[in-house]
Amino acid sequence: MRLPVLEPSDLESLVPGVSVIGSPLNGGQKLVFEANYSGEKCAVKAILISAEALGSVPGNDYSDDEAIARAEREVEILGGIDSPHLVSLGPVPFQVVEHQGQRIVIFSEEWLSGRALNEEIADQGPLPVEQVLEMALSVTSAICSLWDRSIVHRDIKPGNIVRRSPGGEHVLLDMGLAFDLGDKSITPSGIYVGTPIYYSPDQLILRPNRALDFRSDSYALGTVMYESLTGSHPFATQGSSQKEVVTKIVNGEMPVAPSSIVANVPNEVERLVNRLLQHRPHRRFRTCSQLEAELEAIKANI
Amino acid sequence: MILAQHGWAKTNRIETGLTEGTVGGVVVSPKDMGLGSLETYMRQLAIDYPQADIYFDPQFYATVFDNRKIGKLDQYPYFPSRPLRRGQLSNASGVRPHVERTLDYQMLRPVKALISPSIMTDSLSDRWHRIAMTFASESAAYHSVRGFNKDLLITIAIDESCLRDLNAVENFLDELTSLDVAGFYIVIRRDGMVYPAATDSVALTNLLFLVYSLSELNEYRVICGYSDFIGLALVAVGGQSMATGWYHTLRQFTMRRWQISTGGSPANPRYSSGPLINSVLVSPEMDALFDANMHTRVISGTSRDGDFVASRGSSVVWTEQQSQLHHWEVLQALHSDIVAAGVLQNRIDLLKNKVELALDIYDDADAAGVTFRAESGRRELNTMSESLEDFEDLI
Ligand SMILES: Nc1ncnc2c1ncn2[C@@H]1O[C@H](COP(=O)(O)OP(=O)(O)O)[C@@H](O)[C@H]1O
Numbered sequence: 082m083r084l085p086v087l088e089p090s091d092l093e094s095l096v097p098g099v100s101v102i103g104s105p106l107n108g109g110q111k112l113v114f115e116a117n118y119s120g121e122k123c124a125v126k127a128i129l130i131s132a133e134a135l136g137s138v139p140g141n142d143y144s145d146d147e148a149i150a151r152a153e154r155e156v157e158i159l160g161g162i163d164s165p166h167l168v169s170l171g172p173v174p175f176q177v178v179e180h181q182g183q184r185i186v187i188f189s190e191e192w193l194s195g196r197a198l199n200e201e202i203a204d205q206g207p208l209p210v211e212q213v214l215e216m217a218l219s220v221t222s223a224i225c226s227l228w229d230r231s232i233v234h235r236d237i238k239p240g241n242i243v244r245r246s247p248g249g250e251h252v253l254l255d256m257g258l259a260f261d262l263g264d265k266s267i268t269p270s271g272i273y274v275g276t277p278i279y280y281s282p283d284q285l286i287l288r289p290n291r292a293l294d295f296r297s298d299s300y301a302l303g304t305v306m307y308e309s310l311t312g313s314h315p316f317a318t319q320g321s322s323q324k325e326v327v328t329k330i331v332n333g334e335m336p337v338a339p340s341s342i343v344a345n346v347p348n349e350v351e352r353l354v355n356r357l358l359q360h361r362p363h364r365r366f367r368t369c370s371q372l373e374a375e376l377e378a379i380k381a382n383i
Numbered sequence: 384m385i386l387a388q389h390g391w392a393k394t395n396r397i398e399t400g401l402t403e404g405t406v407g408g409v410v411v412s413p414k415d416m417g418l419g420s421l422e423t424y425m426r427q428l429a430i431d432y433p434q435a436d437i438y439f440d441p442q443f444y445a446t447v448f449d450n451r452k453i454g455k456l457d458q459y460p461y462f463p464s465r466p467l468r469r470g471q472l473s474n475a476s477g478v479r480p481h482v483e484r485t486l487d488y489q490m491l492r493p494v495k496a497l498i499s500p501s502i503m504t505d506s507l508s509d510r511w512h513r514i515a516m517t518f519a520s521e522s523a524a525y526h527s528v529r530g531f532n533k534d535l536l537i538t539i540a541i542d543e544s545c546l547r548d549l550n551a552v553e554n555f556l557d558e559l560t561s562l563d564v565a566g567f568y569i570v571i572r573r574d575g576m577v578y579p580a581a582t583d584s585v586a587l588t589n590l591l592f593l594v595y596s597l598s599e600l601n602e603y604r605v606i607c608g609y610s611d612f613i614g615l616a617l618v619a620v621g622g623q624s625m626a627t628g629w630y631h632t633l634r635q636f637t638m639r640r641w642q643i644s645t646g647g648s649p650a651n652p653r654y655s656s657g658p659l660i661n662s663v664l665v666s667p668e669m670d671a672l673f674d675a676n677m678h679t680r681v682i683s684g685t686s687r688d689g690d691f692v693a694s695r696g697s698s699v700v701w702t703e704q705q706s707q708l709h710h711w712e713v714l715q716a717l718h719s720d721i722v723a724a725g726v727l728q729n730r731i732d733l734l735k736n737k738v739e740l741a742l743d744i745y746d747d748a749d750a751a752g753v754t755f756r757a758e759s760g761r762r763e764l765n766t767m768s769e770s771l772e773d774f775e776d777l778i
């Protein structure tokens with residue numbers, strides 16, 4: 082996937098009413114602009130669909146129409162779910178624009194002024210247990226809201242978990258991969274578009290007759306919790322390649338216990354993370370509410 | 384809870400068991416009772432024993448048996464009049480009408496939960512298996528669409544050999560646990576034509592794991608049908624109920640019951656011993672234990688044991704009916720001990736400990752020159768003990 086070539090001033094003239102603040106962010110797939118629109122602070126997101134010079138965007142195996150449908154789907158999902166832990170839509174409507182031979186999808190979200198979890202971990206290293214539990218509960222609540230509609234997020238990772246305001250609650254974003262199980266056509270299976278080191282074995286090992294369910298997202302949450310508790314990814318050691326990490330996930334290896342890396346990880350927390358990181362979905366939690374209840378119980382106990 | 388696995392009978396054993404509280408409910412068998420009688424019977428049970436859990440096993444799996452002796456099943460409106468072939472079930476639309484008829488039928492009966500139709504499979508990876516999974520998912524879907532106010536239990540009907548491969552069992556569990564239903568009714572077909580057939584230790588380990596995952600981890604209600612003493616291990620790992628009956632064919636699911644006409648098998652009378660966690664022949668095995676003066680160590684100590692002891696060397700007969708009711712009493716007592724032990728690890732430890740004590744008795748019996756037939760001896764205990772150990776390594 083490639084980012085669009087789009088200056089703040091280009092965006093301002095393509096979408097009248099938008100005024101960009103500062104320079105854009107990106108997570109690898111989208112350009113994200115902090116902007117004002119009709120007096121409202123928001124995040125304007127730009128996704129490159131195709132460029133004349135390149136034809137379809139390399140790394141994007143979809144046709145233009147599929148890619149647009151995918152993006153529209155993300156926006157629809159966001160618009161349709163009212164959850165405090167899922168990012169909500171902003172005032173700039175979904176649209177497709179042409180710019181210097183590129184087709185670009187534009188949409189917007191509420192502006193989240195807090196930090197992303199990956200930045201927090203990079204700065205602070207291991208996070209306090211209470212904070213990790215709080216984050217896990219927020220993400221679980223987002224996962225549950227999605228799963229209520231048979232949606233699996235499929236790209237849960239620290240970079241996609243951002244605080245609504247500094248020190249505020251965590252919000253899950255980047256539904257680029259989420260797809261509605263009722264509408265399987267949108268994402269052909271077997272194509273990795275996200276960050277595979279945060280993928281579940283269920284996502285990496287294709288099994289016939291089996292659709293992904295929320296348990297796949299719960300595995301990714303396990304990875305995120307582990308990383309938040311210890312400061313490091315469960316399967317990535319210094320200098321290990323993405324491929325090595327993916328191999329460990331596929332082979333069902335278990336990471337070293339968080340408590341052997343940092344002190345003061347309560348037993349119950351360690352057990353929970355261990356359960357989420359089980360290779361087999363049936364060894365994790367069957368329902369979102371069971372996971373939620375377990376997290377609540379642990380939090381109340383600490 | 385112990386459930387009575389109902390079968391052909393002329394007596395009121397189940398009523399007695401329910402009155403005495405040795406069974407908490409019943410799984411009725413349409414194969415063994417005509418439509419009208421069984422409906423009346425269920426209604427009456429529901430009136431007389433409002434607390435009892437009544438289940439109706441549709442025995443749909445018999446539709447694919449060869450040389451089927453389906454008894455009274457052909458009187459039931461959901462049961463196909465001719466054997467079903469694979470091609471008729473290869474897609475959801477072929478399966479759906481069977482699901483609808485089978486669940487609709489039960490919905491009108493005084494049952495605690497509905498039991499889904501399924502077919503018996505020999506493998507967890509062939510096309511028949513896919514058909515069984517279609518029955519499961521179609522049942523769950525129909526149940527949810529109709530908004531039935533009774534829970535749904537999905538039938539898992541498999542040959543014991545399916546359980547030999549752990550990887551296949553784990554795949555199976557990943558599939559089963561995506562079903563949004565209340566629980567499962569498990570029937571394991573055993574090869575043996577004799578009772579008790581030797582249990583395969585690897586298969587038992589994996590069965591323990593299956594029941595554990597469904598019940599302990601995934602919080603489903605699990606009823607283990609056609610259980611015997613081995614059923615106690617299934618309860619220890621989390622199974623909620625085990626169903627067991629009076630004939631040997633109601634304590635183990637074998638094809639025998641579906642291939643030859645069975646009344647009961649007037650086999651040699653057996654005595655169910657709590658301390659041995661096994662049943663032994665009244666003669667000569669119990670006789671020999673009495674002769675060796677070891678009887679006090681094997682007597683179960685339930686309410687019917689007085690009658691049993693009194694029957695020895697006297698003209699009072701220890702009837703088959705007494706022996707069968709006694710079997711439930713003994714299982715019930717062991718079952719309550721296990722449940723009372725509390726959490727998983729404690730339940731397992733308690734059962735392992737009981738098995739050790741039972742093996743000690745066998746050792747002493749050996750030393751005293753008492754001999755047992757293979758099936759009355761240590762065999763099943765050794766299997767249970769080995770499987771419990773292996774199971775603990777799996778979790
Ligand atoms: N609504 C938002 N408010 C503030 N920052 C955001 C918002 N959405 C995304 N970001 C920032 O931009 C980065 C990339 O956004 P994301 O939607 O994840 O795109 P990508 O598909 O490129 O990963 C995020 O990691 C986050 O730092």
Ligand SMILES: [Mg+2]
Pocket residue numbers: 108240241255
């Ligand atoms: Mg992202």
